[in-house]
Amino acid sequence: MKMIINGEKVDSSDKKGIQVLNPATQEVIDTVPSATQEDIQKAIQVAQTGRKVWAQIPLYERSSILKKYVELLKENKLELSKLESSETGKIIKECEGELGTAAKIFTGFIERANHLCGEVMPDCQSECGKDIIFTRREPLGVIVCIIPFNYPVELFCHKVAPALVMGNSVIVKPATDNPLTVIRLVELLLKAGIPKNVVQVITGRGPVVGNHLIENPNVDAVSLTGSTEVGIEVAEKSAKYLHHVFLELGGNDAMIVMDDADIDFAVEEAMLGRISNTGQTCCATKRIVVNNKVKDEFIKKLIERLEKIKRGNPADHSTDIGCLISEKAAIDVEKQVKHTIDQGAKCVYGGTRNKAFFEPTVLVDVTLDMDVANDMEIFGPVIPIIGFDTEKEAVEIANAPIYGLQCGIVTNDIKTAINMAAKIEVGNVVINGTGNYRHIDMAFGGTKMTGIGREGVQYTLEEMSKVKSYVLKNILK
Structure with a gap:
């Protein structure tokens, strides 16, 4: 399989690749590109254009496209389950359950977004008594979604669904060991009608791809599920540009x-x-x-x-x-x-x-x-x-x-x-x-060194957006 940049399936600019093995049999399933800095920079530039395009599309249209994606997930459940099982070593019945959950996650975020309202400030202060102040939620921009190997489908959905429905563009970085299912998920997003400059998928090793994505001023947020060690590194490197970071990390529960x-x-x-x-x-x-x-x-x-x-x-x-x-x-x-x-x-x-x-x-x-x-x-x-x-x-x-x-x-x-x-x-x-x-609705996330932020239908939409206040001064008589 290949990376997807601006809707095109592409190799890395230096033509280097990485083998993907079936861990149960040790057989080579496929190869994927090992992205270079040049490839990553191109994906970010495309995503910067895409974020402006997608943000201008009304929520009801974004929702309609994503509803088509839910149907594609259901139609391709068997194929995706088999692919995930082969590259992950997870038993097939757990993969099938994960695909069923994926459709529910996207549906939940779509429904929640369509009922996420702003606020109107009370006119309780005398000096603001003739003003109307209301809020709207707007996209963050370009969000890097770093997907772990253990639940590639479910955690892809928990990151990508809220990012897209709220009007952001996304750059998806799958795990090196099992990127194939995630690539197929992105292919289906494009098939559903997501504009080609709105969702990109970059393959390669974390220390190269992840670092180049995070250490870029044209990225607005990073959502990572991974180890605490990697999470700390992401937070440190994101601090240079004050990226929003959402980190779901280690545990010893x-x-x-x-x-x-x-x-x-x-x-x-x-x-x-x-x-x-x-x-x-x-x-x-x-x-x-x-x-x-x-x-x-x-x-x-x-x-x-x-x-x-x-x-x-x-x-x-x-x-x-x-x-x-x-x-x-x-x-x-x-x-x-x-x-x-x-x-x-x-x-x-x-x-x-x-x-x-x-x-x-x-x-x-x-x-x-x-x-x-x-x-x-x-x-x-x-x-x-x-x-x-x-x-x-x-x-x-x-x-x-x-x-x-x-x-x-x-x-x-x-x-x-x-x-x-x-x-x-x-x-x-x-x-x-x-x-x-x-x-899917609960505030999933931890305390101490388990991370920052919460994932869940009731919570992530707010994480993936920013509040803007609109002030109509002296509008009331």
Whole structure:
């Protein structure tokens, strides 16, 4: 596949490319261009023209075009799901679910934008009593959307849909490992009727493409989902031109299991919260914090449940867990597990790797001084178990990392859960469930070093626009 600049499918100016592999088979699926600075500069220039064109198109016309895109997403669901599964290693049924969510996300943003109204200021000040002041929302301009590998379809939609419906032009940077589905999504936008200078897609490695995009005065905003390390770098480089930045970054989220919990239910939630997308989810439950009174029972039942998971070909609808995005990613998880064992933890289940595949793994005897209990985020199907005795201790364990995205609490005592939730430093708390949860309307995002801003139908439209006040002075008699 090729990049798309000004509606044209193009190679990089130096003709260099990058191979895209199927991580499950290690076969080459396709190649994409490795963009140069010249390519990136051209895309930005086109987007600068496009932002003026798109901003002048009335909202109802923009909405009409995007509604056509929703229908194209539905019509091409099977093709897009297969493509995503092949380049990501995600199981096909999860890809199909992601495509279904994509249509809902675009629809939600379209409907919300059509009912997003300005305000009229009250004439409560005597010196302004004859004035009318009202507000309108206007586009930010050119928005760089940096898409992560783990949910390329869903997170493309959470960034691109609000940007476009609010009148911005976008430059999309897909992940290097799996850019193909994102390119197809952009192709369908053009097919739906988006002007060719409004949406561009640039492929290549992050340190080259990302840096050139961010360090440009003709960019107005950057929306990134990625690691905290990359987020900090983006924020620092964006500061030079005061770009708006929206950063959804790392997490090491806990799920707390109280002693009165239904253990079978807690096990199911913990399992689903950790093995979905092979553990490669920002808000996945990455630490299970279990009351010591029920910890042994929880571990026993968790292992029994993991035994029933079907491993295998991600393209098979009966498969429950696929592979990681690459063999390198699986090797990194393997090193983190070994590091945790070296620090004193014990592996009681799994822990083995086969190329890009990594077995669901249970680590016990995890103590609070270990890296995995604090700031080491394992992006794979690894389940560290940490025991606690008191409610206060559970909250302290949950708050230990530098991150604060989401948390789950499983208990039959809702009053206790609410009081704990108020003390836990995260963006969202799921009571009686895993923290691996996202509703398209909720304010998704975290605290501390998990990022800046919120994504969600009820919130992102405001992030992707700016308020302008119009003053009609002395208009009233």
